[in-house]
Amino acid sequence: MGDPLADPRAFRRCLGQYATGVTIVTASADGVMVGVTANSFASVSMTPPLVLWSLQNNSTSYDVFTRATHFAINILAADQIELSQRFAKSGPEKFDGVTLSEGAGGAPILDGAAAVLECRREVEHPTGDHLIMVGHVERYRRSETAALVFERGRYAAAVEHPATRFKDDHPQSSTILHRYFIVLLNRAYNRMREAMAAARASEHLDLNESRxxxxxxxxPSRSLDTLQPITFLDRIAAEDAVASLCAKGFLTVGQAAVLTMTPSGSQALDALYEATLAIEGQLLSSIPEDEFAITERTLRAIVGADVFTRQ
Incomplete structure (x- = not known):
């Protein structure tokens, strides 16, 4: 139990437990284009077709959004992390090099989005430190592209829950499903992920802290400003992780906000690396070396073709 006003960071971490999609909301007014990354998007009504999102009152894009007749909700695809990070920051260069088209009311439509909703501004509701903007969807487009997900301050990908798979008491169905490489790959990933979660917990680390x-x-000898893009965490999640690591005695923050790992931090990380090797050794021990080499080449080929490597 906690008081949101007494510990805002803990309250944000609580809200972060709710996984959301990631959108870039765009608009244009008087020849000026704006766009912001937002995960506050939600459906309101089917009849009429209404959606909403929330804009910070201190946003540099506030004036344009409140003058524009329309806005577009660009629901990002799983390969658009770089785009999400770009539009999460302030600056006039957001649209540089971005392939786009003009939507209703001049709102920019971003190429490659998993889905787009073109909305006419319907009504606004000032609430707290945000402005809730409700839009009437005039037209939409979608694709079968997987959408980007955000959870606990980090990017994620939506995968089918293991519990929805056929159980072992359905051997015929299970055998049919296991003909598909992607199903086996997903189940193998889930098994290793669970093992790694236990290893992190034994070192009193969560995933964000380990990153x-x-x-x-x-x-070494760098600040969080430099390291944050490497972690693929948002600013608040990265700051929370640093604060927690400092409280545990794993990190110190020095001059110019340089982060330094303590001996305790090095010990915890070394133990985690050793646990990773042990987990891999245990799970892969039954695979002959020549067969593992083939599997590794197969996975590297798949990863090499992944859109993430081209960003």
Whole structure:
């Protein structure tokens, strides 16, 4: 139990437990284009077709959004992390090099989005430190592209929950499903992920903390401003991880906000690396070396073709 006003960071972490999609909301007014990354998007009504999102009162794009007749909700695809990070920052260069088209009311439509909703401004509701903007969807487009997900301050990908798979008491169905490489790959990933979660817990680390600790180890004598893109965490999640690691005695913050790992932090990270090797050794021990080499080449080929490597 906690008081949101007494510990805002803890309250944000609580809200972060709710996984959302990632959108870039765009608009244009008087020849000026704006866009902001937002995960506050939600459906309001089917009849009429209404959606909403929330804009910070201190946003540099506030004036344009409140003057524009329309806005567009660009629901990002799983390969658009770089685009999400770009539009999460302030600056006039957001649209530089971005392929786009003009939507209703001049709102920019971003190429490659998983879905787009072109909305006419319907009504606004000032609430707290945000302006809730409700839009009437005039037209939409969608694709079968997987959407980007955000959870606990980090990017994620939506995968089918293991519990929805056929159980072992359905051997015939299970055999049919296991003909597909992607199904086996997903189940193998889930098994290793669960094992790694237990290993992190034994070192009193969560995933965000382990990412920050690994980044500090790989790139010493740097500040969080430099390391944050490497962690693929948002600013608040990265700051929370640093604060927690400092409280645990794993990190210190020095002059110019330089992060330094303590001996305790090094010990915890080394133990985590050793646990990773042990987990891999245990799960892969039954695979002959020549067969594992083939599997590794197969995975590297898949990763090499992944759109993430082209960003």
């Amino acid at each position: 920050v600790l690994s980044a500090v180890s790989a790139y």
